[in-house]
Amino acid sequence: MFRMITRGLLGLALCVGAHGTAAAQVGASADFPTRPxxxxxxxxxxxxxxxxxxxxxxxxxxxxxxxxxxxxxxxxxxxxxxxxxxxxxxxxxxxxxxxxxxxxxxxxxxxxxxxxxxxxxxxxxxxVPMSIIARPTFPAANLAELVAIVRRDGMRLNLGNAGVGSTSHLCSLLLLSAIGTPVTLVPYRGNALVMNDLVGGTLDLGCDQTTNNAEQIRAGSIRAYAISTPVRAVALPDIPSTAEAGLPAMSMSxxxxxxxxxxxxxxxxxxxxxxxxxxxxxxxxxxxxxxxxxxxxxxxxxxxxxxxxxxxxxxxxxxxxxxxxxxxxx
Missing domain, CATH: 3.40.190.150 (Bordetella uptake gene, domain 1)
Incomplete structure (x- = not known):
């Protein structure tokens, strides 16, 4: 009898606990958010x-x-x-x-x-499509020429990113894997800092989201060579895709x-x-x-x-x- 009562109380406690948890969640949903x-x-x-x-x-x-x-x-x-x-x-x-x-x-x-x-x-x-970009004075006229320069100069070139693990860092790794040549990777504390140095000409290359550089590309402040998706970006219709430009292995968003x-x-x-x-x-x-x-x-x-x-x-x-x-x- 004691075991039966104990099991009954335990079952009741579990039901009350489950109901209490559900009620708390419902209450949280009803009240949320209560502050900024x-x-x-x-x-x-x-x-x-x-x-x-x-x-x-x-x-x-x-x-x-x-x-x-x-x-x-x-x-x-x-x-x-x-x-x-x-x-x-x-x-x-x-x-x-x-x-x-x-x-x-x-x-x-x-x-x-x-x-x-x-x-x-x-x-x-x-x-967000990624774009392969460079300082405004970078000598390549198209992506094929950029790839040739990277393969020739390698570690003498620097490629900026927003920090290890960032989207621009992954874009850089994928780009260099597709080209088959390492360059000097330069981590920054943010994409805006990368863009500043590209525009200023103290950084050679970048591989960044179009949300961060579409306006600079349209203004001619930096050079853009390709968009990393199978089709062109709506915001940058004049920039070829990497598939069009001869580097299909470089594909990501x-x-x-x-x-x-x-x-x-x-x-x-x-x-x-x-x-x-x-x-x-x-x-x-x-x-x-x-x-x-x-x-x-x-x-x-x-x-x-x-x-x-x-x-x-x-x-x-x-x-x-x-x-x-x-x-x-x-």
Missing amino acids: ISMVVGFAPGGPADVIARLIAPAMSADLGQPVVVENASGAGGSIGQARVAAARPDGHTILFGSLAQATIPTLIRNPGFNPLALEAIGMVNE GWNMVFAPGGTAAPIVARLNRALLATLRDETVTRRMVELGSLPAAGERTTPAGAQAFWRAEIARWKPLIEAAGQLTE
Whole structure:
């Protein structure tokens, strides 16, 4: 009889606990958000991730009824920003505006001080073609000539990126793998700094997202040789694709995605996703994305489950290239 009573009380406790957890999640969803939301960007102000984050933040604010404040925590290829979000309470009030860097950190950094897989995807924001660019005085007239110069000069040339693990760093690795020749890789603390040195002529080459350089390309401040997607970018119709220009192995897109800390309640994830979807229906936002050379996300990848699956697939895709390049850091 005692065992029967004990089992009954245990069953009742489990039911009450489960109901309490569900009720807490429903309550959290009903009340959320209760204060401003910090959207952490792991790169410097003015870079491509920062530009898109500041574009979507006001529209998400309008839908959520609370300010979404963009905060930059740059350095270490995006891992400093991710570490900040990983340490935050999983209540939806601190989120990460992530990028391809979130698919490289698990391979690049052996001991990051946090679990790099402990993120809850909210949804993809956009995909971005990459462009192969150079200082305005670089002597190549087209991509074939650029490849010939790289193969001839090798390590005497320098190629800037926004830091180890950044999208521009991966673009650089893929480009050099396709060409088959190493050059001197120069990490910066952000894409804007790379652009400054390219425009100023103190840096030879770059491989960067069109959101960060479409305006400079159109203005003639830098030279552009190819777009890293199978077709030309809408924002830069005069620039050939890498396939057209004779380097089909150089094919990739950057991307941005919103994440919450691991363990965030499903109702909060769903509420943030609704705000993101509302943002992606805002014609002002999407038109500006296209002007910047970016493609607004659509379809399954805008859902939490679809975004999570895509993120894990990207981790698997880039792991062999990173390891082959010997880019592991402590």
